[in-house]
Amino acid sequence: MNWRLLLLEFTLLRRERRVWWSLVALALLVVGACLVTAQEQIRGSAAKADIAAAERQRWLGQGVKDPHSAAHYSIYALKTSPALSLLDPGVDPYVGQAVWLEAHHQNDGLYRTQDEAPVLQREGLANPAALLISIAPLFAFLLAFRAVALERERGTLRLALGVGTAPLRLIALKATACVGVLVLLLIVPVGLLGAAFCVREGTFSTDTTLRLALWCMAMTVYFVIVVMIGMIVAARITHGRAALATLFGLWTVLVLALPRWASDAVAVSWPLPSTQSVQQALQERAPAYWSAEQGASQHAALLARHGVQRKEDLPVDLRGAELDMAERHSHDVFDEVLGGFYDQVSEQDLVHSLLGWISPAIAMQSLSPALVGSDFAHHREFIDTAERYRRDLVNRMNAAVMKPVASAGAAQPAGDAALWSQVPEFRHSRPALWTAPTALPALVTWLVAGVLLLAVTLRRLRP
């Protein structure tokens, strides 16, 4: 690549005032969205840290009480926002940020950010990734149109080819300039802001660095793809008006309509069971409060399990054993009903990422939150970690209740700080990055197909 030529191409772009200032305006918008998202994240993370600390203190300082009451008092587990969610909050605003880890229940996450946000926030593509994935392609198409179709109409393409440059070299040069401008104005500032944010928040790590680098690379590849699509259309359709209309139509279909349609189509074609049916199944199969008849049958089952006839002969406390038995039964039900439900959500996400083959915007919409760590797979990790923690907590409490009393008729010993402190602090880790990029093959295919089609197109390029 000739740097002097590239510099001249940049000069050409910079001197197209409308194009340049539109791009600068978009860059400012992206940076603005990034700052707003970062501010929200700082506030949210501070609140979560405050509340998590307060919850831990409450748990440790709950005084002396029945361990099962403590299992009901329990704690709220708070979801830590991904370090880079200022780049792409992903599904985070639409999933619960706190879960009450209560005995007998695997509760839903509560306090979705979007529930509190004004409706207009949902309308405004209020984050950098949404702007880069949805709006930047329109600019990329306009740049490609300017670089090929407009130059052909002006006659400069003819002159450029006439001086003996190969079409592939010329178009590669122009594409590099277009992608370069997009990257410099749109990705670099956001990437730097992301890095600065991580440094400020103390979340900079190898994982974060890798995620940030991969996110920037994926976004660059996405821009390369859209610029190539723009150039292929502008090169193949010799009439400028037709090329422009086609590009505008392609943007509407590929970027504006198909991503929403894909999400919708997956939801319609692979429907989830209704929340009502899930809740009903849980209520029926693992009721929080059992009836007298259910209690009696559990009682009998316990005696049988321990091979005794009377509760006095049980090696464990009956109430504790009943609580433990019901709790462990509920685990199986939760795994089957809720686990199955969340598996279906993950399957939907997988199908959606496969639809990345029909539009690079879909692939990128799937890949971006996966790389940042704000997709459902990462949220599922939080759900599962919180549930494991809840089970451990409740099991510990039930174990304390199950301990046989020292002598017949004596009261069950209450739990105290020594018992509460046996429960470790809640922490949740993020899944490894390798589990994330299911949409990567689609994006790579778009890239390869784009390069091949562009090469074929350029063999027949006529000025």
Next chain:
Amino acid sequence: MRPESPVLRLQAVTKSFAGRPAVDELSLELAAGEVYALLGPNGAGKTTTLNLILGFDVPDKGTIEVGGSCVTRDPVAVRARMAYLPETVMLHPSLSGMENLHYFSLLGGTRLCAAQMGRLLTEAGLPAAAHSQRTAVYSKGMRQKVGLAIALAKQAELLLLDEPTSGLDVSAANEFSQLVRTASGRGMAVLMATHDLSRVTDVAHRLGVLRAGRLVFESATAALSPADLEASYLRQIAA
């Protein structure tokens, strides 16, 4: 002047569009330093011929060689050996004359310093004051001069001109003729597609008349007076 080893050689070149021949069995040879004028009415196939030589189109039949290299085999490599000036030279309006020369020279594989570019532009007849002005304010003649400077910068063996004096005033056209003579004097073969008969006798060594894609008349210009040329031309295109 007959070429020993011609810079440009067309042998029985044919090109049709939708079954209608645009160029029909055209054979032509140009030697170094020779200026050849290709005449013909609108639609005679002049621009198609230039497109074929440039490799923008591929002939259905026949071969085109520039400096012994086949255009259809490697049009890009061959284009590096020739310079082309369209009827209307369109430059990047946001770049200056100097920047345009820099840009297109780099595209053609030539790296020039500022002094060389200034010299070339001056040589092409562009006033020094206009070198760093944006070409958006240039007249057509000024743009033609930048175009010629681009061609000169390449030190090409062959210069292709498509209606080079169309739309130029008399003085600009005269200046342009002088520049073509300069190029020829440097050993460049020049193929000029034109309507301008007066310019032909002024600069061309030989001329050919195309009608419906066929070369129907060829002569040395020295053998024809301006009046004979006009009469022959009218006779050929009316036939």
Next chain:
Amino acid sequence: MNRWGALLVWELRQFAGNPVAWIVLGLLAAAMAWGACSGASLHRAQSQALAVESQADAAWLASVKERAQQYTRPSAEPLPYWQDPGDVAGFSRYFLRRHAFKPHLPLSPLAVGVSDLQPSRVPVKLETLFGIAPVYDFEPPRVLMSGRFDLGFVIAFVMPVAIVLLIGLLTTFERDRGMLRLVAAQPISPRRWLGIRVCSIAAWLLLVIALMLGGALWLAGVDPAAAPVELASAMALVLVYALFWVALSFAVVAAWPTAAGALGTLAAIWILLCLCVPLLGSAIVLGTVRAPSALYRIDALRRVTDAVEAERQAVLAAAFAGRADLAPHAGQIGRLDYATRQTFLVPERERRLAAQQHAVLNVKETRERATTLLGFVSPSLGVQSALATLAGTDMQRHRRFEKQVRDFQLHLRDFFFSRIQQQIVAPTPRPPGSYSRQNFSEFDAIAHFRFQDASAASRATAVLPVTLWLLALSVGLVGIAARRLRRWPADL
């Protein structure tokens, strides 16, 4: 027919014969049909869930009644109160199952609105603070993130793109082909020439859009007779919104740009109005109308619950002392069961959290008012909100629902709390040797929630300001276009 009429007819025929126009409109029709059916499918599933839940509630009550009947048998050991549906306190906490339902309106496929975020099915429990538990029906977060491909989205976002694309292309043909000079040489004013062209395109667009909207709603199963007022308002709103984009495009092409210039400018305006204004508005609203993170409510709730629990004796004593009927029974405070205690403690918790709850609601209302106002700056936002209002999927309807749920909860509390507390004053004698407590059997007297909806006329009235505003803007933009079209471009 005069010559201008003839020219209009010619232009109308040109549009009719233009394949690009029909490809664009065909894609728009497909998008509208999908959008309406998708919204209808979501709402159908939600309505089914309401019906199933309603049946489940009824089945549960029947089984509870059956159990209550069974437990009237004699037994040596009485049933614990939490397993006894015949105990009013036990029933109120462990057996009462009532849901409040927000049914969909007939025109709901028009816009998904907040129906995928806010619940249409809320459990009503006596102990839920302020009536509404923060529950929701799980929708795939990815779908919530990308937004629904519903009819509201297609109308607000995709339809304007189709309109600007068609007008940008079809009115710049002569300019791009260098034919404008020839046109200008004819005895016709630029205003009339371009005006007739735009009028013909607008006529086709409005006609086709009206048909597409009707067709999409019909495909989605909307019965026009079920919501004639809302349907007429929606039709008027959508057509005026289409007219706004036609007028805006007219004002842009009246400056005689090339197709590239026109489409570039119109795309920039689309981005500005549909995306930038909501984005900036959102940033401003979030920045100026600040509220502590909703998560702090967890902390407040926990603190207040702990405090009330710590002061339980004092709270109960004060409650007993404050009531002439209970004061003589203060000695029973220590023996009250958990459910009975909650009838005194829950209102106390609500009292202590009332200021915070009030502040939260205030912030929400202020933000919603700001959104409504921004709808006048960003037509897409205004139209989305207006369509949701007509569809009954708007936030205002949901707030109305929440308020009625709270009223219903208070009604249930009155019903149960009075009966539970009456058991302190005058306990129903336990039948001798009875398994069950048998102080409650009024299962059929428990009220059901009935959502009182706003009238169709009020919904139509609510969207009138946006409709009229868009109409006024359209007129203004046509005026700007007419002013620009006083002469042909200088560089013909």
